[in-house]
Amino acid sequence: MNKTFLEYVAEDIIGKYGTDLSRIAVVFPNKRAALFLNEHLARIAGQPVWSPAYITISDLFRQHTDLKTADPIKLICDIHKSFTKCTGIDETLDHFYGWGQLLLADFDDIDKNMADADSIFCNLKDIHELDDISYLDDEQKEMLARFFANFSDDIESELKKRFLSLWSHFGDIYHDYNRRLTEQGIGYEGAIYRKVASEETLHLKYDKYLFVGFNLLQKVERVLFSRLMKEGKAKFYWDFDEYYMPSPSHHLTTSPSQQLSGGALVSSAPTNLTTSPSQHLNISDFPNELDNTDRDIYANMRRPKRIRFISSPTENAQARFASNWLLENDRYKAGRKTAIVMCDESILLPVMHSLPPEADKVNITSGFPLAMTPVASLVMLLFDLYTLGLRKKGTAFNPHYLKKLMAHPYAHYLTISPPHHLTISPPQHLTTSTILHHIATLIKQVGIATKPEGDALTQESVFRMYTILNRLATLADSGDLLVDNTTLRRLVSQLVGAASIPFHGEPVIGVQIMGVLETRNIDFDNVLLLSCNEGNMPKGINDSSFIPYSIRKAHHLTTIDNKVAIYSYYFHRLLQRARDITIAYNNSTDNGHTGEMSRFMLQLLVESGQKIDHYSLTAKNQPTPLMPKPIQKDEATLSKLEEMSRLSPSAINTYIRCKLAFYYQYIAHIKEPDSDPETIDNRMFGNIFHRAAYLIYKDITDHSPVIEKAHIQAYLSNRTLLANVVDRAFEEEECKTNNGLQIINREVIIEYITKLLKIDQQLCPFSILAMEEEAKVYTSLSFTTPSSHHLTTSPGGALVSSAPTKQYNLTIGGIIDRLDILTDKQTGKPRIRVVDYKTGNQPSSPIKSIDEIFDPNNIRSKHSNYYLQAILYSLIVSRSKEWNAANDAVSPALLFIKQAATNDYDPTLCIDKHPISDVTVYEEEFLTKLKETVADMYSPNVPFTPTDDRKKCELCPYRMLCGL
Numbered sequence: 001m002n003k004t005f006l007e008y009v010a011e012d013i014i015g016k017y018g019t020d021l022s023r024i025a026v027v028f029p030n031k032r033a034a035l036f037l038n039e040h041l042a043r044i045a046g047q048p049v050w051s052p053a054y055i056t057i058s059d060l061f062r063q064h065t066d067l068k069t070a071d072p073i074k075l076i077c078d079i080h081k082s083f084t085k086c087t088g089i090d091e092t093l094d095h096f097y098g099w100g101q102l103l104l105a106d107f108d109d110i111d112k113n114m115a116d117a118d119s120i121f122c123n124l125k126d127i128h129e130l131d132d133i134s135y136l137d138d139e140q141k142e143m144l145a146r147f148f149a150n151f152s153d154d155i156e157s158e159l160k161k162r163f164l165s166l167w168s169h170f171g172d173i174y175h176d177y178n179r180r181l182t183e184q185g186i187g188y189e190g191a192i193y194r195k196v197a198s199e200e201t202l203h204l205k206y207d208k209y210l211f212v213g214f215n216l217l218q219k220v221e222r223v224l225f226s227r228l229m230k231e232g233k234a235k236f237y238w239d240f241d242e243y244y245m246p247s248p249s250h251h252l253t254t255s256p257s258q259q260l261s262g263g264a265l266v267s268s269a270p271t272n273l274t275t276s277p278s279q280h281l282n283i284s285d286f287p288n289e290l291d292n293t294d295r296d297i298y299a300n301m302r303r304p305k306r307i308r309f310i311s312s313p314t315e316n317a318q319a320r321f322a323s324n325w326l327l328e329n330d331r332y333k334a335g336r337k338t339a340i341v342m343c344d345e346s347i348l349l350p351v352m353h354s355l356p357p358e359a360d361k362v363n364i365t366s367g368f369p370l371a372m373t374p375v376a377s378l379v380m381l382l383f384d385l386y387t388l389g390l391r392k393k394g395t396a397f398n399p400h401y402l403k404k405l406m407a408h409p410y411a412h413y414l415t416i417s418p419p420h421h422l423t424i425s426p427p428q429h430l431t432t433s434t435i436l437h438h439i440a441t442l443i444k445q446v447g448i449a450t451k452p453e454g455d456a457l458t459q460e461s462v463f464r465m466y467t468i469l470n471r472l473a474t475l476a477d478s479g480d481l482l483v484d485n486t487t488l489r490r491l492v493s494q495l496v497g498a499a500s501i502p503f504h505g506e507p508v509i510g511v512q513i514m515g516v517l518e519t520r521n522i523d524f525d526n527v528l529l530l531s532c533n534e535g536n537m538p539k540g541i542n543d544s545s546f547i548p549y550s551i552r553k554a555h556h557l558t559t560i561d562n563k564v565a566i567y568s569y570y571f572h573r574l575l576q577r578a579r580d581i582t583i584a585y586n587n588s589t590d591n592g593h594t595g596e597m598s599r600f601m602l603q604l605l606v607e608s609g610q611k612i613d614h615y616s617l618t619a620k621n622q623p624t625p626l627m628p629k630p631i632q633k634d635e636a637t638l639s640k641l642e643e644m645s646r647l648s649p650s651a652i653n654t655y656i657r658c659k660l661a662f663y664y665q666y667i668a669h670i671k672e673p674d675s676d677p678e679t680i681d682n683r684m685f686g687n688i689f690h691r692a693a694y695l696i697y698k699d700i701t702d703h704s705p706v707i708e709k710a711h712i713q714a715y716l717s718n719r720t721l722l723a724n725v726v727d728r729a730f731e732e733e734e735c736k737t738n739n740g741l742q743i744i745n746r747e748v749i750i751e752y753i754t755k756l757l758k759i760d761q762q763l764c765p766f767s768i769l770a771m772e773e774e775a776k777v778y779t780s781l782s783f784t785t786p787s788s789h790h791l792t793t794s795p796g797g798a799l800v801s802s803a804p805t806k807q808y809n810l811t812i813g814g815i816i817d818r819l820d821i822l823t824d825k826q827t828g829k830p831r832i833r834v835v836d837y838k839t840g841n842q843p844s845s846p847i848k849s850i851d852e853i854f855d856p857n858n859i860r861s862k863h864s865n866y867y868l869q870a871i872l873y874s875l876i877v878s879r880s881k882e883w884n885a886a887n888d889a890v891s892p893a894l895l896f897i898k899q900a901a902t903n904d905y906d907p908t909l910c911i912d913k914h915p916i917s918d919v920t921v922y923e924e925e926f927l928t929k930l931k932e933t934v935a936d937m938y939s940p941n942v943p944f945t946p947t948d949d950r951k952k953c954e955l956c957p958y959r960m961l962c963g964l
Helices: 005-017 031-043 055-062 072-087 093-110 138-151 158-183 189-200 218-232 315-337 345-356 374-387 399-406 431-453 456-477 485-498 549-554 560-576 597-607 634-643 649-657 658-669 682-699 709-714 719-732 740-763 854-864 864-876 919-938
Strands: 025-026 053-056 208-212 235-239 306-312 338-343 362-363 511-515 524-528 580-586 610-617 768-769 776-787 792-793 800-803 805-815 816-825 828-837 889-896
Touching: 005 025, 005 031, 005 208, 025 031, 025 055, 031 053, 031 315, 055 189, 055 218, 072 093, 072 456, 093 158, 093 218, 093 485, 158 456, 189 218, 189 658, 189 816, 218 235, 218 315, 306 315, 306 362, 315 338, 315 345, 315 511, 315 580, 315 919, 338 345, 345 511, 374 399, 374 431, 374 456, 374 485, 431 456, 431 485, 431 709, 456 485, 524 560, 560 709, 634 658, 634 919, 649 658, 649 682, 649 805, 649 854, 649 864, 682 709, 682 719, 682 740, 682 768, 682 828, 709 740, 719 740, 776 919, 805 864, 828 864, 854 864, 864 889, 864 919
Parallel strands: 025 053, 025 208, 208 235, 306 580, 306 610, 338 511, 338 524, 362 511, 524 580, 828 889
Antiparallel strands: 768 816, 776 805, 792 800, 816 828
16 A cells, blocks of 8 residues: 555654644544554654644633533423423423424534524525525525415415414524523534634634645634634645546536535545535645645545445354455555454444454454443433333333343342342332433442453443433433433434444554545545445435524534535545455345345446446355254153143143143143233233123123113213223233324224124123133043053064053133023024134134044144034033033033124034034033043153144244244
C-alpha cells in the first residue's frame, strides 16, 4: 500500500510545525484516527515529540459552553412538558414518546444548520408570511410554492386539519423548550453547537486547530471553521479521491439538478463532490494543506485492485468465511493493514468465534452489545415479573414468569435460605421509581455475588446495566419520567440495545475488526466488508420527520439525500487506497432480508472500470435427517407403568397418537413448555371459554334447578353482563386483556358464548347435573398382559414372553365439561347427555365404526380422540349409581361452537351417521378395543415407537427430543 492519508498528514504536520506540537489541537470527526496519527507522528519525527491535543468536533463545541449535554430521556420528558403547555393537548408521555424523539431530531437539525425556526414553522395556509424569501433561489421558491398549494382553503381534509393544528404550535414549542433547558443549564447537541457558533467571542485554548478528514459539514461547523480560519488558527486536511471528485483543484459545483443541500460535502452518486451554491462551500473556502493535485494522495481509486463480490446464503456463513479470508494469502500477517468491516455489527459475535488461532493479535473497535449479555436478559425477565407477572392485586407472582426467572443462570445469585426462595417479594407500592430501584438493587446483588469469579465481562455488563437503571430511577424520582410499565420496559430495552461494552487492546496492532463509522480517516491494504446489503449500506436511511421534504430542502436542512451521500463517502473512501477488496452480502430473502447488494456495489460494477470477480458461498455439509428411535420397555420403564394406577382418556389418546410421546409425558414426566400468559393458545382459549360457560350456568343453577329460556335470555339480552363474565374468566385464568390480540380473543369468546346460549335455549327446559370439577367420573378397568418376569430372548435378540399373563386393575376416567338431563323429543323419556365443548373445527368426515376410534390415522381427519373421550365418559355415567340411579339412556355429545349456527343443530355423536341415543349399544365393542389398547400399553413386548405421520409431529411439544 502507498502511504496512508494519516501518514501524509503526519509528514505535513512535522514539516510545518516541528516536534513541539503542544499548542496544537488536532480535531477529528471521531476518536479512532487519533491513535493512528499519534503513532505516525512519533515514527516520522524520529525523536521525542510534544504530542498535540486530540479532540473530536463534539469536544471542541462542548469546551466552549457552560451548557451540559442532557440525558436523552430527560430531553424527551422536557419536550413533552413544552408540548402540553403550548398545545393544551393532555397527551401522556407514553403516547408522546415516539413523537418526542422525532421532534427533538427536527429541532436538533434546525439548530445544527442554524435555520430560522419561525420561518420553518410558519402558517402553511398563509403564504403572505413568506414575503421575505429573498434568500431563496428560484428553484427553492418554486418548491415551496408547490408544497403550500396543498394547504389552500379549497383543499381540506381531517388529516390536514390535524397536521396544521400541530404545525402551528411547533415554533412555540421550540422556543419554550430551549428556554426550559437553558434554565436548567442543559441542552441537546444542536442547541449547544448553535450557541457556540453564535458566540461573539470564544476563548480558545490552543494556537492552532488542525481539522483532519471531515466530510459532512453542517452550518454550525462551517461558521466555526470560518471564524477560526479568519483568526489564523485553523488549517484543514481533506481526504477524497478524483474518482468521485474529478477536479479537486477547482471550485467544486455541479448543475443545479445535482446539487445537495444541508451541508453535504460528498455526493450520493460517487462522481462529484458537491455543495449548495447558497452555502458557498468548496475546498477554496477551507484550503487543503495537502496538494490537491498530488495523484499519490488523491488518485488511488482507479489504480489496479483485486475486487471480489461474494454472495452468501446467511449472515453466519459470511462470518465463518472471515476465517478463510484471513488465512488466504496470509492476510492476517499484515496486522493493522488488514480490516474486517461490518456493515451490520450484530454479526460481531459469530465473527469473533470464527477467527483462526493464527490471528492471535486482533483489535475490536466495536463494543460487545450489552443486550447480548446474561444480565440484560435477567433485567428483562425482572421487568416482566414486576409488570406482567403480578397477580392477586400485586401480592403474588404468576408462576409462569417466576419459572422463567428461576431458569436464568444468574437466578441463584438472588437466593437466600431456604433454597430457591427468591428475594423478590413484590414491593408494596409499584411505582415506576420503586420498580427501577428494586431491580437496580437486585442487579447490584448479582454484581457483588459474581465479583469473586473475576470475570471482567460479567462485572462490566453488571456495572453498565446498574448505571442505566440508576439513570432512569433518578429521572423517575425527579418526576420527569412519568410512564406506564409498557413504556418503561421499552425504554430500558432501547437503552440496553444502544449500549455496548468496549474491548481493551492495543489499537494499532493486529487485524482490525470494526464498524463502518470507525473506518473514517483510516486506510487499509486488505478489506473484507461484510453484510454489504441495501439497508445496511447505506444504513437505515429513512425520512421520518415532522418537517416535510420540500421545506427541509428549501431551508437547507438535512435530507435523505445527505444521509445517502455521507454513506457513499464512507464506502468509497474505505476502498480508495486498498489493494485487496472483498465485499460480501446476504443474497437470501428470509427473515426480513431483501437479498439485494448495496447500491454502492452496483455503482462500482458500472462506473469503476475495475475487474470484479463474483463468487458464492455454499455450505458443504449435508443435513443429516434425524429419525426418532423407539424406546424399549426395560425393568425401570415397566415398573413406572405399574405405578400408574389411574389413566385418563387424554393419556390413552396420546398413546394412540404416538407411543413415544406417551413415554415422554407419562413415563419420563417431561412437562410441556408453559404457554405465555400474554398470548392465548388453543388450550388457553378453550380454558377461558369453559370457565365462562361454567360461571354462567353456575349462576343460573344456584337460583333454579331447571334452566328455562328466560334464564338464558337474561344473558343474551345483556351484552355487558356477558362481557363481565368473560372478563372474570380471563382473570381467573390469569390472562390479561391488555393488548390488541387479547381484546380480539375476548370478543371471539363472547361471540362463542352467545352461540352456546342460543343452542341451549332451544333445548329448554333442561337440568344440569354437574359441571367441570363437580363432574368427576371414574370406573375400574381390568385387563391382562404377558408377565415381565418371564421374558426370554429370541434368536433375533428381541424380548418375548414365555410365561403366564399378568392381571391389571386400573382406575380410568376424568372430568366432564357438562352433564345434563333433558327429555328426548323422539321417545319422550329422560336422556342424560355427556357434553364436551369444542372451540375448534368439526371433523371433515364422520366416524363409521368403533374400530376407527382406535385407529391413529383418524385423529387428525376425524377427531377420533374426541369420540373416545366422550363415549368412555358416557359408558361410565350409564353404569354409575351416583349419576344414573334411574338407569336412563346416556348419550355422548360434542358441541362444536363454530359450526353451531343452524336451528336444528344436534351435538349428539353419530356412528356411521346414526346418532348415539343410548351409548350402551356400543359398550361391549368399545370396551374390547379399549382393553386391547391399554394391554398393548402395558405389554413388555411392545416398545414405545414414534408415529409414522410426520404431520402430527409439527405441533408436538416433544418434537425436538426426536430431532425433528
